[in-house]
Amino acid sequence: FGGAAREIEFTVSVRLVEHREKLSAEELAEHLHGQEVFLPRRDPARPVGREATAGDHAVHMGMKKKILAPRVKHHCESDLRAQVLAIALVIAGGVTSLVMAVGSYRSLEETRTAYYERYQFADVFANVRRAPKTLAARIAEIPGVAAVDTRIAKLALLDIPNFRQPATGQFISLPESGQPALNRLHVRLGRLPEPGSLEEVVVNENFANAHAFAPGARFSAILNGRKRELVVTGVVLSPEFIYAIGPGDVMVPDDRRFGIIWMSERALANVYDLEDAFSSVTLKLSREAMEA
Numbered sequence: 001f002g003g004a005a006r007e008i009e010f011t012v013s014v015r016l017v018e019h020r021e022k023l024s025a026e027e028l029a030e031h032l033h034g035q036e037v038f039l040p041r042r043d044p045a046r047p048v049g050r051e052a053t054a055g056d057h058a059v060h061m062g063m064k065k066k067i068l069a070p071r072v073k074h075h076c077e078s079d080l081r082a083q084v085l086a087i088a089l090v091i092a093g094g095v096t097s098l099v100m101a102v103g104s105y106r107s108l109e110e111t112r113t114a115y116y117e118r119y120q121f122a123d124v125f126a127n128v129r130r131a132p133k134t135l136a137a138r139i140a141e142i143p144g145v146a147a148v149d150t151r152i153a154k155l156a157l158l159d160i161p162n163f164r165q166p167a168t169g170q171f172i173s174l175p176e177s178g179q180p181a182l183n184r185l186h187v188r189l190g191r192l193p194e195p196g197s198l199e200e201v202v203v204n205e206n207f208a209n210a211h212a213f214a215p216g217a218r219f220s221a222i223l224n225g226r227k228r229e230l231v232v233t234g235v236v237l238s239p240e241f242i243y244a245i246g247p248g249d250v251m252v253p254d255d256r257r258f259g260i261i262w263m264s265e266r267a268l269a270n271v272y273d274l275e276d277a278f279s280s281v282t283l284k285l286s287r288e289a290m291e292a
Contacts, residue, residue, distance in 0.1 A: 119184040120147070121239040122282035127153060130277050139281065144289030149182040150278035152268045155247070158259070159220040159227070160211055167257045168246050169221055172280075173265035182282045183240040185262065190215035190234030196266045202234040204241055207259030221261070223271045236262070 115121075133150055140148045152173040160167055176195040179185060185192070185202070193200035203213060211217075217232040238260065245251070246258025269275045 116239050119186065119239045120182045120284065122149070122182040123285045124283035125280070126282075127280050128278075130274065130279060131281075133276050133278060136278075136281070139283070144285050145283050146286040146289075147181055147284035149180055149282045151180065151280050151282070152265060152272065152274050152278060153280035154223075154268065154272060157222045159222070161219060163211065163256065165257055167259070169259050169261045170244070170246075171221075171223070171261050171263055171268060173268045174262050175265055182284055183238055185236040185238055188235045188237060190232070192236075193233055193262070193264050195264055197264050198267045198270075199229060199231050200233045200264070201230045202236045202262045203232055204244060204260040205235050205237055206244065206253070206255040208232070208235045210255040210259075223268075224273075226271070228271075230261075230263075 131150075136148050136150050139145060152171075154171050156169050156171055158167040158169045174180060174185075174192065178192060187202075188205055189208075190202070192202060207213070208217075211219075213219075213232050213235065215233055215235070218229060219232075220227055220229050222228075241260050243253045244255070244258055244260050245253050249258065269277075272279075
């Protein structure tokens with residue numbers, strides 16, 4: 001009988017609890033009808049629970065802190081360190097490349113400036129059909145002009161051995177005293193032409209390399225309608241012609257079909273009837289010169 005009595009007592013208790021929860025819910029609904037419900041704030045870290053309805057089990061919710069094993073934690077820290085090291089190496093490589101690029105650019109810029117200054121690269125270039133040399137003195141009086149150099153510059157067709165394509169040469173006169181005042185030449189091979197020579201010339205290095213020219217090589221040119229045989233006495237570099245673009249070429253030089261040829265001023269003046277005259281003038285400006 002003891003067990004049966006306890007079973008009857010438990011059943012009665014459960015029914016009383018269900019009846020009390022039902023009445024409490026109905027009374028609460030009637031009392032709060034049309035009113036706002038304010039729930040107290042709770043600490044999210046504390047467990048949240050409620051009593052289950054009839055026939056359900058109690059539900060408890062909460063937040064738990066996950067603690068990693070020492071080996072797993074050490075492995076994560078090692079991966080993070082490896083990633084940080086890789087990022088640092090990439091940044092260091094980029095900074096090094098930038099510093100090297102800036103250094104190379106500055107070195108090239110300084111070398112170019114020194115080369116232009118040493119060989120007196122001109123600032124202004126102008127071509128005319130014919131002008132008397134006495135005009136050079138008046139040009140030199142223009143404010144801001146530091147140096148003036150007059151010369152003869154003419155285009156001519158070339159006849160090069162073992163080369164069937166048409167070629168053109170830009171002939172430029174050299175003063176009888178040797179080097180011009182502006183755009184001086186750097187002799188790579190051989191020598192400059194003799195003053196007054198009607199056949200000796202020097203050519204730019206790219207044109208010489210394209211045709212395997214060396215001192216003593218020969219080719220022909222049609223100067224003012226007359227074909228003349230020329231002999232190469234030297235290979236030179238000029239600050240004016242870092243790369244030479246001929247007539248009809250678009251941005252890309254063709255060193256086989258276009259070359260720069262320097263010849264005695266007296267010889268070119270005789271050929272083109274330009275004694276005591278010039279067809280090209282170059283100017284060097286002073287530091288105080290201002291562009292109009």
